[in-house]
Amino acid sequence: MVHDTARPAPTPHAPPARALLPLLVPAVVVGVVASLVLLGVSAVAERLQEVLWTDLPDALGVGRYSVLWMLVMLTATGVLVGLVVWKAPGHAGPDPATLGLDARVMAPRVLPGLLVATVLMLAGGPSLGPENPIIAVNVGLAFWLGGRLLPRMPGALWPALAESATIGALFGTPVAAALVISEALAGRRLRGPLWDSLFGPLAAAAAGALTTALVARPTFDLRLPGFSRPGWGDLLASLVVASLAAALGMIAVYAFPAVHGAFQRLRHPLLALPVGGLVLGLLAAVGGHLTLFKGLDEVGELARDPGGWSGGQFLTMAVVKLAALLVAASCGFRGGRIFPSVFIGTAFGLAAHALVPGVDPSVGVASGVLGMLLAVTRQGWVSLFTAAVLVASPAILALLCFASLPAWLLVTGRPQMQLRDDGRPVL
Template identity: 75%
Template sequence: MAQETTQPSPPSAPAAPARALLPFILPAVVVGVAASLLLTAVSAAAEQLQHVLWGPLPDALGVGRYSVLWMFVMLVATGIAVGLVVWKVPGHAGPEPATLALDAPVLPPPVLPGLVLATGLMLAGGPSLGPENPVIAVNVGLAAWLGVRLRPRMPDTLWPVLAEAATIGALFGTPVAAALVISEALAGRPMAGRLWDNVFAPLTAGACGAMTTTLVSHPALDLDLPPMGHPHAKDVLAALVIASAAALLGMCAARAFPYVHAGFRRLRHPMLMLPAGGVLLGALAAVGGHLTLFKGLSEIGVLARAPQDWSAGQFATMTVVKLAALLVAASCGFRGGRIFPAVFAGAALGLCAHALVPAVHPALGVSTGVLGMLLAITRQGWVSLFTAAVLVASPSIIALLCIASLPAWLLVTGRPQMQLRADGTPLR
């Protein structure tokens, strides 16, 4: 009888002692608070400017605040203003935005003021982009520049990770999103120590960023939709269909992205590309209405409060228009992120499904529509699941979201992403 042999199990990575992690706490706290305050300041300044541009100014001119004429004028004017910043301000408002994702490069300090200015003008003027990518880039640049000067003994690679985690935590008002993003980024990389040792400092920064935002501006992602009860077989089918349909629609935008971007690049100059993008955005706003303007988070709340006020056709129109506006704004050179506009497009698609088939619960439609759309646009699986779940705050939907993510991920994985390399070819 052959003697059995046992293979020794590979040793697990040793845990870091507490004294090795304690020095990271203070830098993480400082970066978390500072990143949140910068995000809050940029958002508050943009909101004040938006209030003026879309309120007292058109009233004084005797023009409707969201008339087709004023939307067109404002979007073209925003293209001109941002084009001037990209053209004339030192640093040209950072690198080509179509090449950037949440993991921003470390930009030199002279670039950052122009990037902040271009982002604030964009947020106030109405293009369909969010603040996440440029604000992360600004926080990363500031943290890296100041960190190596104030704490030179700390690893240089620490500061960008802390700033990214802090900004993501501040954006979503919870450190869970930051922890998920960092964990996903660490997957497949060689790590010294255990996972929680590696995410300890970023999670601290994300928690401080989220708590600072919560205390200062009281953010809320929950749409206050009616809670969903015990799921049934029909809910599983609806989740699979809506998430897959949203992923396919988002993939259409990702497929078109390099071609639309190349079309704007042929204009060669920011004072041509950005105003031309403003013209197209104005035309799209005329079709989709004012709810398809801006980053989309507040506008989703308007839809969710009274979904019966719109028909399935109107929801479908807003979905397509918002996705097209995201495509144009991201292609022509506006500085901004793609997460929040994609959330609006997914939510509108989910409400369209509810309007077509009333048996589809609105919370289920919104969450699965957002899930599929974010998977296609961002390829961030954990962030997509997390965002879809917190929008509806219904525990019974989490299992459905996990099931629905499987076919949606099969549809998008390995396909072109909505992010380009420096040569204009899409990432996969």
């Protein structure tokens, strides 16, 4: 993600501060713009979602989340996104199954189609988040505009700033971006202190996070029952829940190449995406409307009433959402896998609490999210950070660090939920 050329090379006798200082203004500008792009796309998608899932069914006298309406809306979303992928310049970017958080630089003419496909996906209900396409759009914009306005800056600077800025904006804090950058830099031979390499990306992430916080005031805290002092039972629960969640996630990871290959055999986006939408509608009919969309708002609804569903219902929602994520990521919808994975892990953790009341709901949720994210994203720091901020309790961190160890042993060295261009899984 972050390249060694993410900062200008100092002249032989220039102090590091003089080399790093020119990064500050470009980083802040990229951070602000990246956040505004994310907020703009989210606002448009939320308004369109309200029209499609509230205004339109009310006007037609159809139940908002009836089985019929879910089937119609998800299939129609597949048709609309399929049209964009078919006809838009650049086909709305490469196959999303081949992309991770480290976005490729796309030509500017590709970005409008990708934005339209992303808005339609977010509003229409498929189980994907905005992270991957928004990072790709911001990387493309930063690379194109930055290269023209500041041609003397290294070309690798702009993707690094844009990726960091978008991650900071998505999570509302630069800490997430700093952790991802540090993980990306691990094992590389750096040309100076780590914080020299982090300087520009961290500034961009901070600007993106602050812009998001000032404009939208996001929060990931689910306001679960307070958790103050871990016990031996909590340690055991975290180890078991995180490992089981990771194992569940790996089922989808191993199925990913086969499901993706099945949709690829349909050979046309106007076949693959509508069929995928229809399958997603059928899954929603089984799991209920909470298994639709990216999952962040729906996670809050689950957490507000941990006792509102039975263990079987929570487990059904987790399995259905995982299947929906697998289908949506395989058939060509443009989106990321982090936010749906948070819903899956939350539902799985609450299922553990419902089935075994001795499992604290905060421990169950944090451990479930940790294990699921480790399996789906293979991003250790992002998984640990996201699981921790959902509970917002310092006492949970020690448990999660222990729980990550067996879960990581289950997923490391195995295929990832990302494919190469030839369809083989990334290892």
